[in-house]
Amino acid sequence: MKTTILFILIAAMTLFASCSKFLDVAPESKIPDEAIFENAENLDAYMLGLYKAWRDGHRDRIGMYMGTDEANIGGNQWRDDNAKRGLDMYQEGMNSTNGIALGIWRNRHEVASRAANAITSLSQTESTNSDEFNLRLAEACFLRGVNYFELVQMFGAIPLSGMEGLGESNSSRQPLDVVYKMIEADFVKAEKYLPDPADASYQDLRRATKPLAQAMLGKLYLYAAEESGFRDYEKAAAQFEKVYNNPYYGGTGAPTYSVIFDANSESSAQHQREMVYAFQFSNVSGDQSSxxxxxxxxxxxxxxxxxxxxxxxxxxxxxxxxxxxxxxxxxxxxxxxxxxxxxxxxxxxxxxxxxxxxxxxxxxxxxxxxxxxxxxxxxxxxxxxxxxxxxNVPFIRFSDVVLCYAECLYHIGRQNEGITLINDIVRTRAFGGTLPGTMRWSTDMGEAEFTANLMDERMRELCFEGWRKLDLMRTGLLKNYVEKRNRWVSGMYKQERINPAVSIENFRLLWPIPLDELRQNPNLTDADQNPGY
Structure with missing residues (x-):
């Protein structure tokens, strides 16, 4: 956590390469920190390197899909891969040496710690920075915040990089409220300086935008563990409302569902009205998602x-x-x-x-x-x-924002408005533009019925986009749904018993801290492991 990153990307971008792809980012060179953060060209290349590392960490989000009621590994994978089997079944392979969990831990911390280096330097001169330098500060804040958001969801309390006042203790596991406070501050700073996608200056789909920061701030307030004290439906609704009201998204120009996943429509304006952010890939070797x-x-x-x-x-x-x-x-x-x-x-x-x-x-x-x-x-x-x-792989779509906004509205006493949003925007598109009356949700649903319907609707709309496990964890439905619907946990496949049923132990709802981290981080010991592992 304390290692200062000295490697940055410094070469110019290929003249005719697509601005939405990463192959035009050249190899890294070793130069002093001051030459990075005081030079606009070097700083820009440094940030592009962080975006690429963030993207490449999501090249294969398979670890985030496992252990849900939405997806399970195939039979051959279950037989041959103990790491995947462990994460899908919440069993012995879910341990501190699990390579999939370790890969996610390393990638997210690497991006966050490198972003922290930029934040530390650029924050010292924020009041006198040019717009360009404060934009890079905002990008660094966003990237640190979004990577810590995913880590705290999967692992619980985590070490932090660059939080003022922590000093050398930042590489110890920090309490949930401290972690969420840092993420909140990062997203607030990102929102302040990031551009709106409608601005003429915004032309690079690789980079974060103001609505993306607003959406993630809303996600923080909606997804935060209740014991952290940061879950707040009012605050979440306010952030999602900003994105919902942004004229760049949705509206009469919103795409049909088929356009969203049409590879040949990714550069179209219609497609971009749905994507608050998507990881940009191509079919070129080294730039593919696979x-x-x-x-x-x-x-x-x-x-x-x-x-x-x-x-x-x-x-x-x-x-x-x-x-x-x-x-x-x-x-x-x-x-x-x-x-x-x-x-x-x-x-x-x-x-x-x-x-x-x-x-x-x-x-x-x-x-x-x-x-x-x-x-x-x-x-x-x-x-x-x-x-x-x-x-391209969606990270946050406009329909995700609508569903989150509607959920928050329901919980703050605006049930009719929230359910109507789902009917008129998400479900109407799902039925080809005309929602049959029999498919229209009643606005007088009780909370349990609404939550069950909402979780089904989120799966229909966002299946295999990486949000399912976090949705089930925050609603407390993971054990119930996974034990019934994931064949490796339920032991049932096509109504036949293939394995003994598994009862998910509560401690396994969080992943274990990787053994490599416990051994290599001088501020952690075996006692810092999540209970139960």
């Missing part, structure tokens, strides 16, 4: 002779639960007429007139419904495999 590589079917991958380039090939790394792909009439999620179902889930694996063979597969789930959202048809034009899938 997300479909994990989400596709291994049965399709093994087709011959050239079907490895199939749009939905992969290795069953993460798959929809039965609840996430079945109709309501079958005991699942989807209502008749909801267009999001076909955009989100793949049911048909016919490729070039052939259906892949199931011969030789142990689990028989290789042609179960798979995740479709991130299939990238552009790879076909280049003859590439799904390893080179490069669709």
């Amino acid at each position: 997300i479909q590589w994990d989400m596709g079917s291994r049965a399709v991958t093994n087709m011959t002779p050239v079907e490895a380039t199939a749009l939905f090939a992969g290795f069953d790394g993460i798959m929809p639960t039965e609840y996430a792909y079945e109709m309501v009439s079958e005991g699942g999620l989807w209502e008749e007429g909801d267009v999001r179902r076909e955009e989100s889930i793949r049911y048909d694996f016919t490729w070039n007139g052939q259906t892949p063979s199931m011969s030789g597969y142990i689990w028989g789930d290789e042609l179960d419904p798979h995740i479709k959202k991130f299939e990238d048809p552009r790879i076909l034009e280049q003859g590439l495999s799904t390893y080179y899938s490069g669709k």
Whole structure:
């Protein structure tokens, strides 16, 4: 935590490269800190390096998908990968040596600590900084805040970097209220100086904006652990309302659901009216997300002779639960007429007139419904495999903001207004622009009914976008839903028992602090581990 980062990105950007991609960021060079933070060009390159590190840490968010009622790992992954099995089942593989948890810990702390270096330097001259330097200060604050937000959600109390008054103790685990106070301050500072996406000066989709900071500040107040004292529906509603009222998003120019996940529409103005922020990728080697590589079917991958380039090939790394792909009439999620179902889930694996063979597969789930959202048809034009899938990956969408805003309105006594928002904006689009009367939610729902319906609606709208586990944790529904709906926890697959059912122990709702951190951080000992591990 205390290591001063001396490496920055310093080369110029490729002249004709897309401004929304990262391949134009050149290798790092070692130069003194003052040459970084006092030089506008070097500082800009430093910040782009942090954005890239943040993005690359979300290249594969599979760890955030595990252990939910929305997705589970495929059978072969369950058999062969103890780290994934542990996170999905809340069992022995969920331990301090879990490599997936360690990777997330390292990435988020690296970005946050490097951002803290910039914050420490730039804050000293904030009152005299040029607009450009305060913009970079705001970006650093946002990046530190957003990475700590994810860490505190998954691990609980964490070490911090650069908080005034902590000094050398910043590498000890800090209480939740201290952590959330820092995140709050970071997002407030980010909101102050970040640009609005409607501003002519904002042209780089890699970079944070004012509405993004407002949305994350709203998320902080909505998602904060209740014991931290920071959960506040009034404050959350005020932040989400700012984004909701921003004319850049939603409105009559809002995209249909199919446009949101159309790879060829990512640069369109209509598409951008939905994306408060998306991680920018391309199909170029080194710049791809490869997300479909994990989400596709291994049965399709093994087709011959050239079907490895199939749009939905992969290795069953993460798959929809039965609840996430079945109709309501079958005991699942989807209502008749909801267009999001076909955009989100793949049911048909016919490729070039052939259906892949199931011969030789142990689990028989290789042609179960798979995740479709991130299939990238552009790879076909280049003859590439799904390893080179490069669709942008949403982080916060406008519909997410609407659902969060509506939830907060419900909890502050404006139930009618909140439910009407969901009906008129999210559900109306989901049903092709006209919401049948039978599908319109009643405005007199009780709290338990509203919460259950809201969690279903969030899954339908945002499935496989990385928010499900945090949603279940903050509502206290994780154990109940996962024990019923995740096949590896429930032990049930297609109504047949495949494993003994698992009862999730309360301590496993937080991930363990990685052993590497306990061994290498001089301010931590084994006693700092989360209880139970």
